Structures are given as structure tokens and as C-alpha cells.
Amino acid sequence: MGVFTYTARTRAGEKTTGEIEVPDRRIALAQLERQGLLPISVVEGASAKKGKSSSSRRFQLVRPAHMGMREVLVFTTELSDLLASGMTLGNALNTLANRKTGRGSDKILEELRNEIIRGASLSEALRQFPRVFSGLYCSMIQAGEASGALDEVLRRLVEHYERIQELKEKVGMALVYPFIVILMGAATLIFSMVNIVPRFQTIFDQLGQALPLPTRILIGSSTFLSRYGLLVLALLGVLSVLVHRAVKTDRGQLWWHGVLLKMPLVKGVVASGVYANFARTFAVLLKNGVSVLQALQIVERTVGNAVISRELHKARERVTDGTSISGPLAAGKVLPPMLTDMLAIGEQTGDMPSALTHIARRYENELDRNVKIFTTALEPILIVGVALAVGFVAISILMAVFSLTEGMGV
Numbered sequence: 001m002g003v004f005t006y007t008a009r010t011r012a013g014e015k016t017t018g019e020i021e022v023p024d025r026r027i028a029l030a031q032l033e034r035q036g037l038l039p040i041s042v043v044e045g046a047s048a049k050k051g052k053s054s055s056s057r058r059f060q061l062v063r064p065a066h067m068g069m070r071e072v073l074v075f076t077t078e079l080s081d082l083l084a085s086g087m088t089l090g091n092a093l094n095t096l097a098n099r100k101t102g103r104g105s106d107k108i109l110e111e112l113r114n115e116i117i118r119g120a121s122l123s124e125a126l127r128q129f130p131r132v133f134s135g136l137y138c139s140m141i142q143a144g145e146a147s148g149a150l151d152e153v154l155r156r157l158v159e160h161y162e163r164i165q166e167l168k169e170k171v172g173m174a175l176v177y178p179f180i181v182i183l184m185g186a187a188t189l190i191f192s193m194v195n196i197v198p199r200f201q202t203i204f205d206q207l208g209q210a211l212p213l214p215t216r217i218l219i220g221s222s223t224f225l226s227r228y229g230l231l232v233l234a235l236l237g238v239l240s241v242l243v244h245r246a247v248k249t250d251r252g253q254l255w256w257h258g259v260l261l262k263m264p265l266v267k268g269v270v271a272s273g274v275y276a277n278f279a280r281t282f283a284v285l286l287k288n289g290v291s292v293l294q295a296l297q298i299v300e301r302t303v304g305n306a307v308i309s310r311e312l313h314k315a316r317e318r319v320t321d322g323t324s325i326s327g328p329l330a331a332g333k334v335l336p337p338m339l340t341d342m343l344a345i346g347e348q349t350g351d352m353p354s355a356l357t358h359i360a361r362r363y364e365n366e367l368d369r370n371v372k373i374f375t376t377a378l379e380p381i382l383i384v385g386v387a388l389a390v391g392f393v394a395i396s397i398l399m400a401v402f403s404l405t406e407g408m409g410v
Helices: 025-034 046-062 069-084 089-097 105-117 122-126 135-147 150-207 213-248 250-260 266-287 292-302 306-318 326-332 337-349 352-407
Strands: 002-009 015-022 038-044
Touching: 002 025, 015 025, 025 038, 038 089, 038 105, 069 089, 069 105, 069 150, 089 105, 105 122, 122 135, 135 150, 135 266, 135 292, 150 213, 150 266, 150 352, 213 250, 213 352, 250 266, 250 306, 266 292, 266 306, 266 352, 292 306, 306 326, 326 337, 337 352
Parallel strands: none
Antiparallel strands: 002 015, 002 038
16 A cells, blocks of 8 residues: 555545545546546655655756647647547546646646646636647647637547648658758869868979860869858858848748748649648638638638738738639639639538538648659759869869870870
């Protein structure tokens, strides 16, 4: 038998503490629930409680409350499974909160559990963490609470975010190989300019003969890079920070996202990903009872492209009665006609979620094709670019060697 110190809340929401003598922690939890208490923490012995509290305080100083996308997906999946098994929301959150992972998510789960115990709804509790749970997430949870199908809504949220994550991973994987090629090419070029060219320059200077123009350009570039390379690197770092900050502004983001939608090769990947995200998110919201205007407002914030977001905002302002959105979206001439036409068909048949699902599938398939086109076309372009840069170094040196050899009569 062991002595367990517990902290729990009564059905009225009052906090209570005490000790209980049982063989193990599982039995302690069961006994507390039979007493009508909702356990907050159950630890063995008073010393354990003291040590745990001290450790928890130290942990919170170094680990802020945060959950990444993967953690949110795991939390949503587990909560859906627990609710589907018949467990109440308070007990399900208590079960998840008692699993100490040593991460910043522990604090969030504890706060969610405590808010539910105080009588708040899950959607209200989630809105206290806007950086973790998006407006889309909270609105769908609210719709699930109203319909009494919270576990089903959670399952749909998992499916939705898994698709969004898959889209991001497809685009990210498409950029891995080009990034490696550029990195290796730049490293080879810098090594040649800093270490190999200066050695040939010493030989050329000793011979004292005139060098071809490409060789002089190469030596001049190598000298500049050797002397001011660190300064150039620092300036590039500062410039990248300034550009990043400028792009984060509303005007800069609007300009940059517009460039991405017009850039050759890139525009197909970006546009199809944005359209698929728009249609999939819109469909999920409408399926769960969110009104058209409210859904459009949520999609506007989560679509992931400032140009499309601005167009959705304009369309939402034009749609005051919520009867039709395809017309205002088509009038903006930003979204493709195929998308707005399919959306109009969904409005005519009264089944917009199905139409949006078809749109999402179409553009997800198009994204796959565009990613393949992007990687297939970009690989030879980068290889040729790197080959030209490295080849210029080699040819410039060889031209100097041949010129000096001819001058020496060899």
C-alpha cells in the first residue's frame, strides 16, 4: 500500500486536496472518480508532490507553452478516440494532461482541463491559445459542440490537417534536391575562388606575362572575395534579414505572394497548393455547420496567400446575404474560372461541400503534376548553372596556362 497526495475538483468546481492510501496510482484515480472528484494531479507521497512542483516550475521557465502542428494532430487524434470510447470531455482532457511528456504542451493541456472544470466550453478554452489553435480549429470545435458530434468533428480536423501537412511536405520535398545542388555548387565555387585560384595567381605573377580577360576577371573576383568575403557575407545576412522583415509586412507579403503566383515553374506549385487548401478548408467548415460568411472569413485567414486572401475579403464584402459567392469570386478574376464554375454548380445543386471536395481533389492532383514538372525542369537548370560557374573557373585557368605556354614558345 502507498500513500498518494491528490489535488482534484468537485462537481461544483471547487478545488480540494488530500491523501489516499491505495496499492497503486491507477486505483487511486478510480477511487477519486467514484467519489465524484475530477483528479488534477495524483502523486505518491508529499515529498513527491513537492519535488514535482519544484521541477514543474523550473521546467516552465525554460519550456514555454507551445504545441507544434504534429503535437496538435496527436492531441486531436487522442481526444477524438477517447470521446468516441464514451469518456466525458473532462475525464478525457484529464487523462491527456496527466501524461507528462516534458514538453511545452503539458501546460496547455493542463489549462484546457482546468477551463473545462470551471465550466467553459472546449472552443472557449481553445481560443485562449490562438497561436496554437487556429480560427478554423476553434470554429469547427464550436460547431461540433452545437451539433453534439464533437468526436466526429475532431476526426475530420485530423483528416484536414493531415492533408494540409501533406501538401506542405510535397512542396518542401520538391525543394530539397535543388537546395542541395545550389549548396554544393556554391561551396565548390567558393573553395575554388579562395584556395585554388590564389595559387595559380602566384604562378602567373611570377611569370609576368599578360593574361586573358576571363582570367583577369577570375583573379579579380578571387582577390575581392578573399579580402572582403566576410564583409560581403555580413552584408548579405543583413540584407536577408531586412528583406525578410519587409516581406512580413502586409504590403511586402502582398507583393511577394503576387510574384510567386506569376513566377515560371513556381506559380503552378504555389497556385494549386493554395487553391486545394482553400477548397478543402471551405468544404470542411461547411460540412460542420459553419455559415458561409463565417467560413469565408476563416478561410481568408488560413488560405496561405495574401493575394488570394485579399480577393476572398473583397468577395465577402460583396456577399451580404450569403446566397452566392461564386459570382463575386469570379468577378475578381484572381481565382481560375474552373474553380469558380465548379463552385457555382455546387451552389445551384445546393451541395457546396461536395463541389468544394471535388475542387480540392482536382487541385491536389494538379499539385502532384506541377511538383513533378518543377523538379524535372529545375534539376537540369541548376546543374547547367553550377556547371557554367565551375566551368568558368576551370576554363579561365586553362586559357591562362595555354597563353603562357605559347608565350614561352613551348
